[in-house]
Amino acid sequence: MKKTFKRFGALLLALTLACVMLFATSCGDSGKTIDPEAGRDDFIGDIGGVSETYVGSASEESYETADSAAEAFVQNELAGQSDAVVLETTSKGELSSTEVTELNIPTDVMEGALSVEKIEVAYALNSADYYSACSAESVTDTLNKNKVVTVYVIKYENDWKYFTPLPETGDTVSKSYYESVFDNEKYQNCTFKNDMKVYASASGGGQSFSMTINMSQLIKHADGKVYLEQRMYMEMPGVDNQETVIYAYMEEVDGRVVCYVKQGADSTEWNPTNLSTIGFSSLEQLTPFYDQYLDYTYFTKADFGFVLNKENAAKYLAQALEDQDLGVAFSNDDINMYAEYYVSDGALSGMRLDAVVSMSVSQSGQSMSIYEEVSTTTTCTNYGTTVVEKPFVE
Numbered sequence: 001m002k003k004t005f006k007r008f009g010a011l012l013l014a015l016t017l018a019c020v021m022l023f024a025t026s027c028g029d030s031g032k033t034i035d036p037e038a039g040r041d042d043f044i045g046d047i048g049g050v051s052e053t054y055v056g057s058a059s060e061e062s063y064e065t066a067d068s069a070a071e072a073f074v075q076n077e078l079a080g081q082s083d084a085v086v087l088e089t090t091s092k093g094e095l096s097s098t099e100v101t102e103l104n105i106p107t108d109v110m111e112g113a114l115s116v117e118k119i120e121v122a123y124a125l126n127s128a129d130y131y132s133a134c135s136a137e138s139v140t141d142t143l144n145k146n147k148v149v150t151v152y153v154i155k156y157e158n159d160w161k162y163f164t165p166l167p168e169t170g171d172t173v174s175k176s177y178y179e180s181v182f183d184n185e186k187y188q189n190c191t192f193k194n195d196m197k198v199y200a201s202a203s204g205g206g207q208s209f210s211m212t213i214n215m216s217q218l219i220k221h222a223d224g225k226v227y228l229e230q231r232m233y234m235e236m237p238g239v240d241n242q243e244t245v246i247y248a249y250m251e252e253v254d255g256r257v258v259c260y261v262k263q264g265a266d267s268t269e270w271n272p273t274n275l276s277t278i279g280f281s282s283l284e285q286l287t288p289f290y291d292q293y294l295d296y297t298y299f300t301k302a303d304f305g306f307v308l309n310k311e312n313a314a315k316y317l318a319q320a321l322e323d324q325d326l327g328v329a330f331s332n333d334d335i336n337m338y339a340e341y342y343v344s345d346g347a348l349s350g351m352r353l354d355a356v357v358s359m360s361v362s363q364s365g366q367s368m369s370i371y372e373e374v375s376t377t378t379t380c381t382n383y384g385t386t387v388v389e390k391p392f393v394e
Contacts, residue, residue, distance in 0.1 A: 034355075034356060036307075040352075047379055050304045052346060053345055054166050054180045055104055056105060056164055057180075058154060058164075063160045064160075069151075069153040069160040069162045070121050072162060073153075073164070078172065079125060080175075082297070083125070084124070090119065090122075091117060091119050092119065092150075094116065094118075103116070103163070104165075105152075105154075114156060116152055117155065119153060120149070120151075121149050122146060164176040167301040172297055178299070180346065181348050187289060187347070188221060189382075190220075191386045192218070195215070196215045197376075198212060198373065200373070204368025204369060205368070209236070211234065213234050217231075219286065225249075225390075226283055226286050227391065230244075231243060231245050245264055249391055250275060258272065259272070259277070261278065288380050299341070306341050307340050310335065310337060337356065338354060338355075339355075345383070350378060351378040352376070353374065353377075357372045357374075358370065358371050
């Protein structure tokens with residue numbers, strides 16, 4: 001259950017694939033069309049619109065030269081899990097007071113500042129393992145490409161700091177921006193909803209199989225209390241298809257977490273249990289996006305938040321499956337997907353993911369072909385207004 005709740009995007013997909021592997025499983029291509037624009041405006045309306053509050057930040061560390069500050073920006077804010085090699089730094093001069101104003105650098109960052117310098121940094125990312133799970137040769141064209149980025153460094157009396165602005169639409173998001181969106185403190189009072197639909201089929205060893213899964217989750221957080229509902233319906237041949245329903249209530253009492261669980265839609269009995277029974281060791285782990293699950297460099301800034309492009313889908317799946325003992329071979333040509341992340345008032349308030357994936361899997365000497373469709377919609381709303389009440393009287 002823990003993997004169902006945490007890392008909701010990647011691990012829901014991984015969990016579904018793992019379920020398919022338990023069966024010698026397929027049907028054919030259902031022909032699903034992927035259109036990220038379909039329903040986008042309605043979704044934005046449902047979450048109350050989109051807006052950013054990130055105004056940029058200065059580095060916590062100080063540097064002895066402007067160039068070293070600019071190089072640190074690339075290493076700390078852009079490289080992610082890759083190794084960045086700085087090739088050249090070129091000063092474009094100090095900014096005028098008007099240009100500094102246009103950068104919208106926060107007042108507290110500019111306190112004691114003497115000037116702001118613009119520097120262009122040419123660099124390369126050594127990311128040879130970036131598509132290690134891919135078999136297509138074409139992806140090598142994307143590796144080790146030189147890049148150029150504009151960096152702003154702030155000169156103080158004795159040192160320099162780099163400034164990380166709000167990423168522009170179309171740019172890879174920076175680490176500071178990503179961490180501001182996923183700041184755990186923003187999700188202490190909110191209502192999290194997730195709906196997932198899956199169609200999966202597989203064939204191998206002369207057998208074929210198909211399955212569908214519909215799952216919904218509701219998790220409310222407020223005042224150190226958590227209320228959870230989860231419903232899942234799985235349909236597959238030869239199985240008694242029934243909806244599984246679980247409810248859980250958790251809170252901290254006298255320094256320890258108490259947990260109650262009720263199973264079944266018609267059940268009225270809440271049973272005390274340990275938090276570990278449902279896969280957690282603390283209430284904090286139940287907070288939405290507690291465990292940030294992907295390298296920030298996978299994401300590209302959009303006017304509504306950020307997106308996971310198809311180019312990064314191969315690594316997305318590879319990371320999602322890294323904890324599964326599976327032999328998986330796929331390429332970008334086998335993946336048709338998008339994932340959009342919506343930011344409201346600086347917090348992640350929604351996600352939409354649609355994916356159609358084809359791949360071959362080898363396990364225990366047997367090979368099979370897998371086809372899967374995944375559609376996930378997630379909202380995280382009612383920040384600061386969510387109320388959680390104990391659903392029973394002891």
